[in-house]
Amino acid sequence: MSQNAHTPRRLSPSARVALGLFARYGTILGLAAMIIAFSILSPRAFPSVSNFTNVINQASLAMIIAGGLTMAVIVGELDLSIGFAASLHGLLATGLIVSNKLPIPVAIAIVIALGALIGFVNGFIVTRMKVNSVIATLGVGTILTGLAFAYTSGVPIVSGVPEAFLQLSLGRWLFGIPNNIIIMIIVLGTLWVVVERTSIGQEIQAVGGNPSAARLAGIDVARVKTLGFVISGMCAALTGILLASRLGSGTTSAADSYLLTAFAAVFLGSATLRDGEFHIFGTFVGALIIAFGFNGLNIFGAPTFSQYIFQGTILIVAVGLSSLGRLIAES
Amino acid sequence: MHETTGELGASTSPPLVRASGIAKSFGGARALKGVDIEITAGEVHGLVGANGAGKSTLIKILAGLVQPDAGTVEIDGHAVSLATPHAAADLGMNFIHQELAFIPSMTVLENIMLGIPKKSRFGTIDWRAIERDVRPIAKRVGITSALNANVKGLSTAENWLINICRALVRKARLIVMDEPTASLSGSEAEKLFQIVQELSNSGVAVLYVSHRLDEIEKLCDRVTIFRDGQSVAQINKDGLTRARLVEGIIGGAVESAAARTASSANNKIVLNVESLARPPMVNGVTFELHEGEVLGIAGLVGAGRSELARLIYGADRPLSGAMTFKGETYAPKSPSAAVKAGFGLVPEERRADGLVLNKSVAFNAQLSNLHNIVFSPSLPLLNFGKRRDGVEKIVRDLAIKTQSIDMAVGQLSGGNQQKVVIGRWLLRQPKVLILDEPTRGVDVGARAEIHRLVRDLALNGMAVIVISSEPDELPDLADRVLVMADGRIVRELQGDALSRNAIVAASYANIEHNRTA
Numbered sequence: 001m002s003q004n005a006h007t008p009r010r011l012s013p014s015a016r017v018a019l020g021l022f023a024r025y026g027t028i029l030g031l032a033a034m035i036i037a038f039s040i041l042s043p044r045a046f047p048s049v050s051n052f053t054n055v056i057n058q059a060s061l062a063m064i065i066a067g068g069l070t071m072a073v074i075v076g077e078l079d080l081s082i083g084f085a086a087s088l089h090g091l092l093a094t095g096l097i098v099s100n101k102l103p104i105p106v107a108i109a110i111v112i113a114l115g116a117l118i119g120f121v122n123g124f125i126v127t128r129m130k131v132n133s134v135i136a137t138l139g140v141g142t143i144l145t146g147l148a149f150a151y152t153s154g155v156p157i158v159s160g161v162p163e164a165f166l167q168l169s170l171g172r173w174l175f176g177i178p179n180n181i182i183i184m185i186i187v188l189g190t191l192w193v194v195v196e197r198t199s200i201g202q203e204i205q206a207v208g209g210n211p212s213a214a215r216l217a218g219i220d221v222a223r224v225k226t227l228g229f230v231i232s233g234m235c236a237a238l239t240g241i242l243l244a245s246r247l248g249s250g251t252t253s254a255a256d257s258y259l260l261t262a263f264a265a266v267f268l269g270s271a272t273l274r275d276g277e278f279h280i281f282g283t284f285v286g287a288l289i290i291a292f293g294f295n296g297l298n299i300f301g302a303p304t305f306s307q308y309i310f311q312g313t314i315l316i317v318a319v320g321l322s323s324l325g326r327l328i329a330e331s
Numbered sequence: 332m333h334e335t336t337g338e339l340g341a342s343t344s345p346p347l348v349r350a351s352g353i354a355k356s357f358g359g360a361r362a363l364k365g366v367d368i369e370i371t372a373g374e375v376h377g378l379v380g381a382n383g384a385g386k387s388t389l390i391k392i393l394a395g396l397v398q399p400d401a402g403t404v405e406i407d408g409h410a411v412s413l414a415t416p417h418a419a420a421d422l423g424m425n426f427i428h429q430e431l432a433f434i435p436s437m438t439v440l441e442n443i444m445l446g447i448p449k450k451s452r453f454g455t456i457d458w459r460a461i462e463r464d465v466r467p468i469a470k471r472v473g474i475t476s477a478l479n480a481n482v483k484g485l486s487t488a489e490n491w492l493i494n495i496c497r498a499l500v501r502k503a504r505l506i507v508m509d510e511p512t513a514s515l516s517g518s519e520a521e522k523l524f525q526i527v528q529e530l531s532n533s534g535v536a537v538l539y540v541s542h543r544l545d546e547i548e549k550l551c552d553r554v555t556i557f558r559d560g561q562s563v564a565q566i567n568k569d570g571l572t573r574a575r576l577v578e579g580i581i582g583g584a585v586e587s588a589a590a591r592t593a594s595s596a597n598n599k600i601v602l603n604v605e606s607l608a609r610p611p612m613v614n615g616v617t618f619e620l621h622e623g624e625v626l627g628i629a630g631l632v633g634a635g636r637s638e639l640a641r642l643i644y645g646a647d648r649p650l651s652g653a654m655t656f657k658g659e660t661y662a663p664k665s666p667s668a669a670v671k672a673g674f675g676l677v678p679e680e681r682r683a684d685g686l687v688l689n690k691s692v693a694f695n696a697q698l699s700n701l702h703n704i705v706f707s708p709s710l711p712l713l714n715f716g717k718r719r720d721g722v723e724k725i726v727r728d729l730a731i732k733t734q735s736i737d738m739a740v741g742q743l744s745g746g747n748q749q750k751v752v753i754g755r756w757l758l759r760q761p762k763v764l765i766l767d768e769p770t771r772g773v774d775v776g777a778r779a780e781i782h783r784l785v786r787d788l789a790l791n792g793m794a795v796i797v798i799s800s801e802p803d804e805l806p807d808l809a810d811r812v813l814v815m816a817d818g819r820i821v822r823e824l825q826g827d828a829l830s831r832n833a834i835v836a837a838s839y840a841n842i843e844h845n846r847t848a
Contacts (some may be wrong), residue, residue, distance in 0.1 A: 199701035199711040206698055209687035216646065216684050217698040217755065218670025277689070 023325040027272040059291035060184035066262040068235020070283045075228035076208040077133035081141035082236040083259030088148040089240030094250030098160045112237045119233025123226025157250035169245035192280040267318035276326030345408030347372040353402035362388040364560040373534040377547040380557030381774035394426035395419030423504030427494045440478040488519035507538040598622040607652035612638035614818035627809030635818035645669035675761035685752040688741030693722040700758040725754035746777035765796045802834040
């Protein structure tokens with residue numbers, strides 16, 4: 001299988017063990033080291049319950065969209081439409097509530113159904129029309145951006161957003177825990193159960209691991225891949241809705257940047273505890289690392305540009321760690 | 332435990348390669364427990380042993396792909412370190428892998444020279460000079476295609492020749508061949524044997540690793556037998572018999588093939604295939620399959636057997652023809668539809684098409700049986716107890732050697748991987764099971780077990796189709812054999828007419844017929 005004529009330098013067994021541990025636990029150690037370092041450097045601002053709650057609250061939206069993306073990458077595809085989709089969804093939710101005067105739960109249901117539909121379209125293009133998922137979802141995402149501009153003519157919906165909708169994201173309805181965190185825990189918890197503890201989860205993992213073997217074992221690969229996209233689309237919709245609720249407005253392009261954050265979280269996650277395998281808990285840890293990193297940068301007053309540099313760097317490091325894990329698993 | 336027969340020649344010069352006391356563990360599993368092997372220049376040295384006996388590990392050590400935990404390797408009597416494949420190649424050790432890898436967009440010559448320092452002229456590669464050097468070597472090993480032809484579309488046999496040529500360009504002194512004839516046709520294999528002989532005559536040693544004992548008997552000057560990570564015997568040509576090889580491999584006398592059961596020809600018909608076609612590989616195939624029958628499909632590589640299986644299994648769609656399954660029209664749109672209807676397939680390429688290698692034995696074994704291991708269809712939560720019970724049963728019944736059912740299936744030996752794929756269908760219990768080359772690359776012991784298992788399944792009413800390229804395999808195993816050539820069934824053999832020679836004759840007869848027609 002991996003008979004490379006020029007395998008690079010052999011690793012000594014101890015080096016391999018050390019590298020293996022680094023690849024599996026490096027992210028968790030990094031998270032711990034970051035928290036400890038920030039606590040020492042900024043003992044007043046950083047290590048407090050309110051700051052931690054705040055960080056996780058902020059990160060919840062990224063975690064939800066990254067959790068959805070995890071489903072797409074587990075089945076072996078990429079979904080680049082999620083950020084653009086979430087922007088459109090936020091806009092649409094606000095519009096349905098403000099302009100069409102729809103009851104909030106109805107508006108939310110419509111938007112999440114639309115998210116599922118977009119995922120289904122992605123899945124259809126990839127599995128039936130055999131278009132590479134990078135191209136397919138980039139195309140769909142671009143179309144969605146166009147639709148978002150068409151919907152608002154580029155003017156954000158800012159006035160007339162009802163307080164009840166704002167409370168969806170800003171409220172603390174259970175034990176004073178921010179709603180975003182509760183919703184995030186429910187979403188990630190459900191996804192974890194689906195992947196790790198259900199028969200469809202086994203099919204999802206098989207399709208990602210070896211589509212050819214999965215197909216010949218009697219699994220409907222196209223259906224499973226489409227399901228991955230549908231879940232990804234629904235999570236993007238939920239993130240878009242919560243973001244609109246938090247911002248109190250519907251703005252085009254508001255959620256675009258979640259794409260990069262979600263990818264960084266997912267790849268960092270694949271280097272967490274397992275050797276380069278995508279999984280929900282890993283994505284959660286990955287998103288935490290990014291969130292605390294940003295929080296640290298904020299606390300120390302780092303300029304805005306450094307956040308881009310941080311995010312780009314962490315994406316590359318994440319993918320690097322992920323492939324390192326896979327290399328070690330194969331050796 | 333070391334048994335040597337015959338004289339090793341009275342020469343006092345050190346052997347080309349002497350590996351002694353080689354030990355290697357992977358994780359907790361001891362693949363090699365201190366093996367010795369000695370290869371003299373210019374000999375064809377056979378290496379045999381059951382899957383998991385440690386042959387592959389030793390080869391990888393000689394190729395510099397794996398480092399031993401203990402032991403020494405000497406070349407010409409000097410201890411050497413084979414730290415990388417490059418270092419090994421520099422010392423003349425060359426390794427031709429079971430699954431050959433080329434860069435498809437490159438020419439034959441470019442692939443031969445891949446990674447080898449090349450002559451250059453004014454700073455650019457001097458392909459003309461290189462071609463002048465390589466051409467005689469290519470001719471010697473019998474490469475007929477042009478050196479500037481693209482490697483894409485070349486046959487497996489030609490790929491082998493290119494690899495051997497590559498080894499010779501690198502000034503190989505030892506060429507390791509791992510299951511070289513596994514995907515070669517009869518005539519291609521004959522050609523390879525000639526080349527092996529020529530290599531040997533010109534002083535290049537060949538370490539020939541194969542499960543095919545007839546080849547070992549025919550070709551090898553000496554044979555080393557591995558069992559459970561130890562070298563248990565070394566046999567010289569004059570003492571070489573099939574019985575001794577088998578005895579050494581399994582460590583005891585071999586059990587005879589399962590007794591033939593009563594004819595199943597009168598049983599109910601489960602599957603009716605009528606003029607099924609998908610040219611150019613399948614050109615109108617008609618046959619019936621009975622309950623409790625083992626139906627063999629024989630023929631040469633490229634006769635359209637696997638392609639026929641894919642049509643029956645819904646992996647490809649026929650362009651014409653029809654099937655009825657249990658009296659009803661059967662036209663599966665996909666393998667998943669076929670599985671739902673009651674079909675199962677053990678594919679030819681188990682690693683590529685059968686298994687998710689980084690997932691556990693349990694994961695892979697239960698992959699077609701998921702609906703049976705959930706609490707309820709409406710809430711498909713996995714019942715891990717049920718899942719484990721099923722897997723433990725097949726691990727026991729099929730004697731799958733694994734440390735635990737949670738071990739990654741990619742770490743098992745080939746025969747055990749095959750048993751996991753077969754075990755998957757034991758758990759699912761289809762009505763029709765198709766096995767495509769079920770014993771390829773599988774050791775003698777596992778092969779007998781797989782045969783017994785197939786008979787048992789048929790005895791319990793399952794209809795089994797076995798595709799095999801080995802004419803020896805089907806007469807023992809099948810009730811009836813269809814011989815295919817050029818996408819058609821050219822002969823049906825059963826009863827007394829069913830024999831190895833009849834299968835071989837029918838496989839080739841039709842090709843002659845078509846050529847003259």
